[in-house]
Structures are given as C-alpha cells and as structure tokens.
Amino acid sequence: MKAIKTIGCALLSLLTAGLLLTGCRGQQEVTEVTIDVVALADALKAAVPFEDELAEPSEAAVSNIYDLDDADVAAKKIYVGSGATAEEIAVFEGTDEAAAGRIRAAVDQRIADQRSAFEDYNPEEQEKLSDPVVVTAGRYVILCVSNDNDAAEKCIDEYTGG
DSSP states (O other), X not given: OHHHXXXXXXXXXXXXXXXXXXXXXXXXXXXXXXXXXXXXXXXXXXXXXXXXXXBOXXXXXXXXXXXXXXXXXXEEEEEEOXXXXXXXXXXXXXXXXXXXXXHHHHHHHHHHHHHHHHHHHOGGGHHHHHSOEEEEXXXXXXXXXXXXXXXXXXXXXXXXXX
C-alpha cells in the first residue's frame, strides 16, 4: 500500500512539473516578438498626426542624438522634427535584451535632454515630453513623441501584439 502511494505521488509530481514547464514555454513564445523596425517607424509616421515635418537624420546626427554603442544596435529607424518641436520617432532593435536595456537608457536620456532643451526654447513642447510613448518589447525599444499617444500606442500594438 505504501509503495502505491509513493508511486502515485511521484507520478502526480511528474505530471504537475510537466504542466508547469509547458505553461512556461508557452509564455516565453508569446512574449517573443519580431518587428520590422523600418516598417514600424514608417507606420508611425503615417498613422500619427505630427505638427512638424519629420525627416531621417544622418548617421552623424544620430550619434549626437543618442549615446549608443553600435555593437548594441542590430537595426534602427529614426525620424526627427525640424527642431521647432520635440516630435520624434525612434525604433531600435537591440542585439539582445540586455542591449535593449542599454538602448532604453539612451532613449530615456534623450527624453531628459529634450525636456531640458525645450524648457526655455519652446515650453509648449513639455507636454509631449512629459508623457512620450516608450515601449520595450523583448529586444526592441520604440519611442514616439507626439500629441496623439493613443494613435501611437495603437500602431505600436499592431506590431508588438500588445
């Protein structure tokens, strides 16, 4: 009788462990996303109303805007305004999730720098900069500074599955 209970407990434990591992594996697959960074940046540019004309900066300008290690960035697409507004789109793919964390820190620093720059120059832009859309999804970091966060979030959700 004792042997049957022991075997029963062992089988129950194995079944429970198997179900837990299957559940974890399913969650990992759901959280992994693959995003075409150029397509998402272009979709944001088309879907979100901007006051300014956004254009792609040169590589030299990107280096001045974001303090990034090139080894962390697998792909990127950035649009910035003329300087009259803080409007901006930046979509980055990190080489891994740790790199995405460092990219996110650079994006957060960019927002802080812009807040400081626009504080006296164009204080009306502070509202956009106080609540920009910043999303980290796996290896990806997405920034959209605009007057329409709902449109930006809806567009980003279509690419991230959010």
